[in-house]
Amino acid sequence: MSTSKEQRKTRQALSRVKIGVVVSDKRDKSRAVEVDYQQMHAKYGKYLRxxxxxxxHDEKNESKVGDRVEIAPCRPLSKTKAWRLVRVVEAAPEALAASV
Structure with a gap:
């Protein structure tokens, strides 16, 4: 039983999913998402944020500033866009959405 090339590609893409916060929603069908991570310093071993x-790419314009979203890699859609929105994990608090 061998898996098809498409199934392997999908599984590989889903393994690289990231969760981040939308920091800009000013463009149509496009969002800027910031992902936080920790990296260990090579010499000192301290973890840096x-x-x-x-x-x-957000086809339905469903995410807003402050939302936690799940993103996955895809083929390049423009010069800078090579990620797509998978789902909105958690909506932004109303206070944050109203202030923008």
Missing amino acids: RQAKFHV
Whole structure:
């Protein structure tokens, strides 16, 4: 029983899913998502907090600033967008959404 190439590709993409917070929703069908992670310093062994910002394709414009979202890699959709929105994990608190 061998798995098809498409199934392997899907499984590989799902293993690289990331969870982050939407920091910008000003563009149509595009979001900027910031993902926080920790990285160990090579010499001192101390864990440092780092952030990475990804440009994400949101076809239905369903996410708003402050939402926690799950993103997955996909084929390049533009010069900077190579990630797609999988789902909104947690909606932003109303106070944050109203202030923007």
